[in-house]
Amino acid sequence: MHAYFKILGKLTKTGIRYGVVGLMGASFYGSDQTTYDLDIFVEPDEKTLSKVRALLKKEGLAEAAVCGGELVKPSPTNREIIDKKITLLFVDSGGLTIDVLTSVSGLDFKKLWKRHKPFVIDGQKIYAASLEDIIMSKSKANRTKDSLHLPRLRKLLKEKTAKSAQNS
Numbered sequence: 001m002h003a004y005f006k007i008l009g010k011l012t013k014t015g016i017r018y019g020v021v022g023l024m025g026a027s028f029y030g031s032d033q034t035t036y037d038l039d040i041f042v043e044p045d046e047k048t049l050s051k052v053r054a055l056l057k058k059e060g061l062a063e064a065a066v067c068g069g070e071l072v073k074p075s076p077t078n079r080e081i082i083d084k085k086i087t088l089l090f091v092d093s094g095g096l097t098i099d100v101l102t103s104v105s106g107l108d109f110k111k112l113w114k115r116h117k118p119f120v121i122d123g124q125k126i127y128a129a130s131l132e133d134i135i136m137s138k139s140k141a142n143r144t145k146d147s148l149h150l151p152r153l154r155k156l157l158k159e160k161t162a163k164s165a166q167n168s
Contacts, residue, residue, distance in 0.1 A: 005126065007038075020129060022035060022138075025039070036095070056090045061090035066087050104137045106136045131160065
């Protein structure tokens with residue numbers, strides 16, 4: 001089992017509300033675009049962040065905080081992470097990279113949670129943001145690398161929607 005799935009399963013079992021976003025999230029819907037990191041949008045509250053940070057550190061990942069491309073020192077409090085929209089980066093020596101986000105361009109966590117979809121992979125229950133929300137976040141991020149992925153993601157959504165309509 002891939003380490004990402006193991007960690008996501010543990011987050012789920014711990015009761016943490018999150019949605020996998022980014023290209024990893026799109027891969028759950030059948031996207032063939034690749035990525036090497038895992039982006040998770042977690043419920044933006046201090047208790048959730050405490051649980052996430054503790055679990056990932058227990059898994060042996062080192063934490064760094066980044067805001068605006070700059071390393072944040074000293075390590076910010078959970079309140080600072082939420083208020084300043086700081087990204088937490090968790091890495092290990094083997095190349096595992098997890099971005100923990102409490103804010104995502106174009107998305108509101110409560111709405112994401114209502115539309116998220118559970119997947120079971122390698123026996124682990126994993127929550128992914130809806131494909132529509134993943135596309136919205138990539139569109140609103142207004143980054144060149146995201147705009148390159150959007151046409152294929154929109155095509156995938158159109159295909160999924162058409163297939164779903166046929167099966168109804």
